[in-house]
Amino acid sequence: MTLRQKMLLMLALTVMGVVAAVGWTGSVRVRHVFEAIDRQQTDMLVGQFQREFNQRASDTADAVRRMANSDVLQRIAFDLSNGGDSARYLTVALPLAQEYRLEYLELVAHDGSIISSLQWTARFGYKEPAIAAAGKPAFLKQEDLPDGTSQIGLFAARAVSGSDPPLYVVGGRQLGAEFLRDFPVPAGTQLLIYRNVSGPFDAHNFAGSNEGLAAADHYRALVDDARSNGNKVERVVYLTRRDEDSMSVTAIPLKAASGDVLAVLVVANSQRSMVEVQRHIRDIAFGIAGLGIIFAVLASLWIAARISRPIEELARAAGQVAAGDWETRVDIRSLDEVGDLARSFNNMTRQLAEQRERLVQTERVAAWRELARRLAHELKNPLMPLQITVENMVRAKKLPKKQFDEVFNESTTTLEEEIENLKTIVGRFSDFSKLPKPQVVEMDAREAVRRVVKLYGPALEEKHIELGTSITAEPLLIMGDSELLHRALSNLVLNAMDAMPEGGTLTVSAVRAKQTARISVADTGTGLTPEECERLFTPYYTTKQHGTGLGLAIVQSVITDHNGKITVESVEDGGARFVIELPLAGTAEA
């Protein structure tokens, strides 16, 4: 990833992060505000419900009290106390309830048996335990109805004034849809009452607005929890999968005097407004983030012109330097840190070029010195005998002819030998300088190895050197010059033989290693120091007393001309191992 891309990404992420943080904070804040409003609204509705509940309780108790004091009931009580037939009053509850606007009404004899029931006329004669609450404040009561359902009502019980034995009135009003209908419920809020709490959940037990009843089935878990634990339960209920159709629902259990839960008041506030505001904030955040990204792109372009472009030029120039172009320079366009960096880069490349020049000069001088030293050393040896021989011949001129002839013959022989020696030395130098270009053909590297092993086998035996070979069975086809490779391998074997004057083991192997033919020549001689390993292939470097230092240089030159590679390593148990890797045919670079 380029610096420009990184800067673009960083700027975009920064902008998006900031926008996301602001959006999230706003959204959370909005949610908290709406939750607070929901709570206030719920508390307000619950408070209002409580007030209406108390008012209705008071009205119910008052209606029952007035009825208990009425002349009609006092006459009925008098009639019954004088042996009157209670059957005559089977349906008297209906007109009385209409007169006192009660929805539930029962006249109950002193023994608790019902004389007349408005809500379930057929229950006459059955017991009504609610008379135990006669004279007490109004109470919640679940009333069973003939159709098998139950209703919740606010009831009050009272004995008819002056009745002896007492005749009781148990009257009540429904706590259902009618009761809720009078509530000023804000838009988006539902107020429901769940009745008949004893059985399993049934959405038909809800009373309230039609809108609320349509969603009643979704409040099952909430109502069940409120019924089971008797405490207020708050939860968010999703009517559909869409967030805006979620409701913040509070279920408040309504309890009888005994503490039993008789009904559950459900206040549900729509979260549509909150979700819409949150969505609005999110849309704004997305818009700002989009604009931020565009801004980041433009800003990065501008910054690139100011910052990243010089850095990119520096990076490109550094790459060119690495590729060997030491003359690369960058333009200095500013006076800031980037300009200083460019200036330093130019100084650095300039100094590197100068140092390289000096190094080349130094190496060239060193090479010449080494060559001179080597030449001096090589030529010095034959010159000394020549000088001595010439001096002998000069001194022999004074000797008798016979002796002179002997000395002369001996001296000329010596001169010829030393001159031949000089020619050999000069020839080697000449060979190194005139190493021929390899004439490559497809050949099997194993054959070159076998040829060398076969050639030097007898000589190895004479020097008590044991030969070990490891040549793979599969062909190692390479593109090579067999003569030059033979010469190189011969050099390595001869070096090995020189390294083991007291005998040892020579191991020659030829194997396939990935896409190369790997030939190794290992001896068990005195081995090499790390410094020797490093300099061994340098021309004119030798570890031998009478070596020219050109053998391994020639080997390296041959292997390099075959696109191969030669390395040397010291073996742990002593000795050295030369490893040649030559590309197999078809894989070698052209």
Added chain:
Amino acid sequence: MFRRSAISAQWAWLPLLCLTLPAVARTRPHYGGTLRIETQGDPWQMPDGTARRLVLDTLTTVSDAGGAQPALAIRWESQSAAHRWEFWIRPGVYFQDGEALTSDTVAAALTNVCARPVAGMGACPWKTVRGVGPSVVFVSEAPEPDLPELLAQTEFAIARQDSTGAMIGTGPFRVTGFANGALTLTANDDCWSGRPFADAVELRTRRTVRDQWLDLSVGKTDIVEVPPELLRQAQQQHLNVLASRPVDLLALTMEPSGWFASREMRQAAALAVDRTALYNVIFQKQGEVTASLLPQALGGYSFLFSTERDLDRARALRGGATTSALTLGLDTSAADMSATGQLAAERLALNLHEAGFNVQVAALGSHAKAELLLRRVHFEASSPQAALDEMLARFGQNSSVSGTDAASLWQEERGVLNTETVVPLLWLSRAWAVGERVRDLRLSPDGAPLLAGASVEVR
């Protein structure tokens, strides 16, 4: 002295005689006027059938003392051990359109009746009916010793339809109009049984009892119905009430299938029923608590069937099994069954609930699939054997009564009731409140007002 006194005494009661004469004149029936009657039920269908009774006649009628008496048939004779009956048609009887009544028209009318079975009525007791000369011959597969009495039932009234499709008969009134919910029937001057006293009858149907009573109180009608549960109230209000003998049986029937396939379950349900509460409270001590298909006065053995509630035994018979929701339906063919019947059904459901049955009362008119049905069955027969026959037919029992003595009837009835598919609860009377204008109104043995014999006091 004694003679003067006697003469004085004779003259003394002359003013009294003068005072009495208008009273005597008032009690004598007068022709003319319109009788106004209001009912809840269908005027052409039983058990109400007020118009049907006025327009049509039956071959026989039942007397107050029991037994059949001649009507459109002047005599009858059974043959082949009551397998064949021959009824001689009264000569000189004409339909209201002037067509003479013949044995063929009678046979055709009776065949029509059997071709259109009426709800609550059993199958026709004969196999074939045909006119043979002046007589009509009935042939049945089983002996039908009560056929003369059965033919007195209003279902078997002789009717034909005129060219407009209107029903016409040979009765004392004929239909002359229908306006504003009131059916107008005019006196048939040529009726074989004599012209009725009233010139016309205005029959207003499908009126609630409350409206009927209101109309009676303001003089808008002359005759209204009094349901049993309001009979005491009517008496307390000093209405002129005519009540029949028990003619309606309130009974609970159980479908012997499903949960009630077991007789023990049916018996448990029967034992759970509290008849006393129905009698004392819902029907305001009117009628007769019963466990029999015949009233005590008619059968004489009703007391042998126990009416006691035995809740413990009911629970024991039901066992611990949990019942699925059972439905108790209400037979609303009796028009005045709606409110009181619903209340009685709810009470029975409570009774059954105490015994462990989960029973819900079905909405009115939706008893098609009810396991239990509360029915109010009307009967017209006046002899025990015919009455039992009629009741068995109305409850869909296939058996027919063979014996005539009380012991045989009891055995017969016990056999039926032991199946526990019918649980008789209460015998109820029919009653009517009559306005001050009406004179000489009597009720038929089955509780219907005999309007042809009543007259209207025209002031």
